[in-house]
Each structure stands twice: as C-alpha cells, then as structure tokens.
Amino acid sequence: MDVSETWEHLVQDGGSIVYVIIDGMGGLTDPRKGGTELQIAHTPNLDRIARGSSCGLLEVVGPGITPGSGPGHLALFGYDPLTYTPGRGVFSALGIDFALNQGDVAARVSFATLDREGRVVDRRAGRIDTETNRRLCKKIREAVKLDYEGLFFLETVSEHRAVVVLRGKNLGSRLRDTEPPRTGAHPLEPLGLDEDSKRTASIVRSFVDQARDILSDQERANMILLRGFDTYAPLPSLESRFGLRGVCIAEYPMYRGIGRLLGMRIESPPADIEASFRALSAIYGKKYDFFYLHIKEADSSGEDGDFERKVKVIERIDRLLPMVMELEPDVLVVTADHSTPVCMRSHSWHPVPLMIHSRVARVDEVDTFDEYACMRGSLGIRPGLHLMGLALAHAGRFMKYGA
C-alpha cells in the first residue's frame, strides 16, 4: 500500500499549514556567477527561516523525471502523480480558469497551417498572436452548429494554443489525437475507441470540418488540430483525504486550476508577488487550515534563461516572507514543484530545496537555504510525495499508527 493512503486513516484535527511554492526555484551552478540562483541571491529571511527548520531536498516526481507543473504540484499535495494523471486537455482547461464540470471532455487545440494538399506544414500556424487567436476562436464559436444536445466551448490559451470542451450526456474521451505525429502529414480523422467515444468522435469530426471551412480565408491559421482528450473528474479533495480546508492564492490560472482540482477555495487572482503575500495575510485565519501560495516568476525567469531576473525574483520573495512569519502558522513549508535551472532554460529533474518550519521540527544545522546546504539537512533527499505527510505530522494532524 502506498504510504499516502495510510495517512488518510490517521487524520485528526490540528494546526495550520502554509505552503509557499516558489515555482522552478531549484537551479544549477553558473560557474561565472559562482553559485546557483538561490546561492547568489541575497536571502536573509529564507536563511533565517532555514535556521529554525528541518531542511532537505525533494525529488518531486521520481528519479530523472522532469515534472510538469501538474504532476509536480500533485506530488507536493500528497497525490501520487503516477496514480493521479489528469490528461493534458483537462490541465489546459484548468490552466485558463475554465470551470470544468464532471464529465466534460476537454482537448488541447493548436491552430495550424495546411498546404494546398491539406498537409500540415506548420503545427503552430506561425505562432499567431494571442489576439488573433481570440478573434478566430470567437469566429468559430459563432459559426459552428453541432448536432447534439450539449454545449461546446472553444477558449484561447495563448499564441496558437486553445482548448475545446464538450459538455453533454454520454460523452467519451478515448479519442485519437487529430494532430499527426509529424509535419508533412494530413490531420488524422477523430477516432473513438469505445461506444461513447465513437459518438463523441463524430461530434468532433463535424466540429473540425466546420472549423476548417470557417478558417479557409486565413493564410496561416487555416486549420485546428486536437490532442490530449480527457474526461474531467475532480480528484478526491484535500478535505476528504486529509481534513484540510484549503485555499489557493495564485497569480497564474494553471495553479488556480490545480487548486480547484483538489477542492480548494480559489482566491481572486492577485496582481503580483506583493499582492499574493498581502492576500495571504488578509485571509489567514480560522476559516482554512491549508494555505497554498504559488509564485510563478522564478520559473518564468529560469525558462527565459535570465539569471539576474531569477535572482531578483527570489530576493523579492525573500523580502516578503516576514509577512508569512508574522502569521505564525503552525507549519510553514517553502519548496518548489520542480527545478528550472537558468542554464537549461527548462524544467528539470534536479531535486528541489525544502524547509519545514515548525515548533516541533527537528531543526538541523542548515543555515542557508539553497540546493547544497539542504543536502545536509535532517530530511535528506526524498520523494515529493512524502511532503504532505510530514506537513500534516508537524501540524499535529496525525494520530499514532497502531497501538
């Protein structure tokens, strides 16, 4: 039995838990700078909190596995990301704040360019801008007529990316992607693999055919390609599994979507990092037990390969952390959903620094918060899935196991 299932049987009432998730915080050494982003950043508050914490490293999803944002967060929240695997279509819809209903079928959409023979020559339609995307989605929405008793939604994500959602009875999502595996090939016909999915495939076919007609006057974005079909079902909530009434503060929609997936209450999006911390202070209190604060910019600056900006973002977060300490939560966790080393300009598999600040933490000798200092911490290096159990334990939320 997976250990995270055992936890559910031990849950009792207890103290408050705050997760500060600094997206993409872990990095690698830049020899020219003489350290990692986190080492170079001036972080007196992170370091001070580390001196009162148990520290360690989390291998968020698994050895060598580079977590996407969805699986990375699921692991941190105690949901085994190899077991809980919402599809890409669902994450796309959650990622634009789309309020999915149980049973909705979602898929990713790419605007693409077909040549005269109908072959895909650019599966990003020359990366059309988001405004063009919005205009084309609206145009399609207004013209398409589908012959079924249900609804369809077509929503812009950004650039060439959009998401389609079908809502109705007896829909299936065991559908083949219509995006061909390589450019130069024709789009694939929608193909359903079971009864419900076959019916759904015929709706999708009609949708795609009409969209193609509607887009026929476009030079670049003259087709849509669909992939990652999935049926939405909310996961067992944080409250049902761990008795936690959770609340999510996140500037970016993807992370609010993850909060929604786990049954958290979603705060209205803060405008920036400062506003995110202020929002936490404002709602902190008895109404919730679990506070999820997500900061995106460390990841974005890592993906942009901007060492200086990543350092600045970390320093900005550092200056705001006293606001969290003033709330005196029973447990404060600071960690990341994955590393985003500036030199790789992408998510990576490298373990992320972790600290658990609590009155009952086994405080170790780690006195600065970074990838190397945390190696010597009392939590060692461990799977991301362990975190929620440790957080609950430090909050006094677990009964003894057995007599």
Place this chain on the structure above:
Amino acid sequence: MDVSETWEHLVQDGGSIVYVIIDGMGGLTDPRKGGTELQIAHTPNLDRIARGSSCGLLEVVGPGITPGSGPGHLALFGYDPLTYTPGRGVFSALGIDFALNQGDVAARVSFATLDREGRVVDRRAGRIDTETNRRLCKKIREAVKLDYEGLFFLETVSEHRAVVVLRGKNLGSRLRDTEPPRTGAHPLEPLGLDEDSKRTASIVRSFVDQARDILSDQERANMILLRGFDTYAPLPSLESRFGLRGVCIAEYPMYRGIGRLLGMRIESPPADIEASFRALSAIYGKKYDFFYLHIKEADSSGEDGDFERKVKVIERIDRLLPMVMELEPDVLVVTADHSTPVCMRSHSWHPVPLMIHSRVARVDEVDTFDEYACMRGSLGIRPGLHLMGLALAHAGRFMKYGA
C-alpha cells in the same frame, strides 16, 4: 506503477551514455591499512571526475540484499531485479557465452559423488578440475541418445559446474531440482509440474540415467545433479524500453550474457583491462547510444581476499579512465554492481559508490571517489534501479512528465 515503467513513456532521442562498471568495487575499511580498498588506492582520475560529477551511493537491489551479478546488473540497467528474474539455469548458459534461443530450457549441472547406496556424499565431486569437467561432458555428449525431436547441449562452466540446455518443441521448465537439499540423500527424480514440463521431465530422466551409466567408471564424478530449470525468453531490450542502441564490452562471458539478454550488440572479448578500454575508444561513435564497459578483476581480487591486488586493479582502471574522458560522452557513469569487501571475500549488500559526470549534473562537493566521500554527494543513497532514469535524464533523453 513502478517508476521505471513510467520512464518508457518519456523516452526521446538524446545524448550518449557510458557505463563503466567496476565489478565489486565497494569495500570495507581494513583497520591495518587505514581505509577501504578504494580509499587506499591512488586514484587521481577517479577523484578528478568526481569533482565534476553528481556523486552518491547505490543500494543496488535492496536493503540488506547481496546482489548476484545478474540482478545487480539488471538493476543498474533499469530492470527491477524483483520483477525480472531469469532463472539460474539461464544465467549459467548466458554466463558461458552460450547462444540461447527463445524457448530453450536450461539448468545448472553439478558433477557429484554418490556412494555405493546411491546417496550423494559430495555435491561437488571433490571439485574436479575444469579439464576433467570438459572431458566428462564430451564423453556424455557423445554417448547419450535421447528419444525426442530436439537437441541437447551439455557445456562446461568450470570445476564441477556445467549447464544443460534442451532445445525442441513444447518443452517446459516447471521441473523440480534433482539435486537433493542435503548430502546423504539420494538424487531426486525429475518431476514436471505441468503437461510440457512432465514431458520434459521424462527426457531429463533418460538423460540423467544414461549419464550415470556413462560416469560409472569414475571415482569422484560419478553422477550429475540438476537444478534451476528455466525457459529462456529475452527481456524487453534496452532499445525497446529506452531507445538505446547498446553495446557491451566485457572480458568475462557472464557479462556478455547479460548484455545479450538486454539486446545489446556484443563486442568480441577483450584480452584484459587495457584492451577493454581500447575497445571502447575504437567503437565509440554514432552507431550506439549506450556503452557498457565491464571490468571484472576488482571483484575477483575481493573474493580472493587480496587487498593489495584489489587496490592495484583500481589503480590500473584509474590510469585508463582518461581514455573515456577523451571521448567526451554526454553522460559517464562509474559505479559497481555490488560491493566485494576483501575482508568478507564475497559479494556484499553494502551500497556502492556512484558518480554521474555530465554537463547538466548538479556537481557537489565530493572531491574523492570512495564509499565515504560519496555519502555526502548530491544523489544521496538510493536504489540501484534509479540509476538508469538519472542517466537518461542527464543525457536529455526524457520528455517532461505531464503538462
């Protein structure tokens, strides 16, 4: 789901990986020498590579488990040795370079001594020498006539050990060992547990009876005992699982057998350690992605209890390592399939030192390559099964997991 199964869904094309497996490299401190074999050996190159690597320790098969060569290597190659369990008969045949076909049934053979009442008094026949073994195998092969449409092979391993292989239609391997569990007992009758195995048992019975007659003039080796029946089926290859076109350079047949089991191309056996490294340099290039170099002598000297020799072997390997560094592989892994502490004269369960050298490794503070320094490495102590995932990740051979 096991994490190594997840890897298969993430595989993409990427860089080259070199595994240098120093068999039995890990050891224990000899108080008279003041360190382990690896600590006492002068290893400037291993240490230099460590200074540019992520280091750690591998618990190759599991806590307290002393790996045989087969399971030890399977773990390092990303095959869970508790799931993939080729039988001992198959490993014996692979271990002498015998080219098994799918469906072949193999078993281990021991020449043994029976007393006048037919009881086993020495299950090693006084450890007859390998030459005698060869002569007796030939004698049996030439005289035995089996009444079935198929082939049988009887091949010397060494001393009293040999291997028998049956090749034909509808053979089974759910057969009881004929070697009794203790000396003083009679050999057991071959006993098949299903239809095919019953038919196979009757062939084996005829074979053993005839062999006993043929050996009746021998004083010591007057009987053969069989155990570890197994049907050969190649494992899913490194290429099918991880997209790796692998090649194996190994002086000893057992390790070429493991390479063959995983679908690697097998280089002709090098004459010694130097020739092994030269062979790697000669074949290194675009034709393969994965290079498995196996060095046996650290294990042999450990099993012989020869501290000085084990130190010398390690130093010899150290002097050759620059040849590998000159190839500039994307990932260089140096580790072992198990420890063989000189003071134990046997394989042991103690974790083995590991380093992963790569441009994207999180280089740690480990500056010498040994059992103690590696404890402070960034990879921590972890299961052997993790290694392949980490190697693939460092070679850029994994896509992101999830959105």
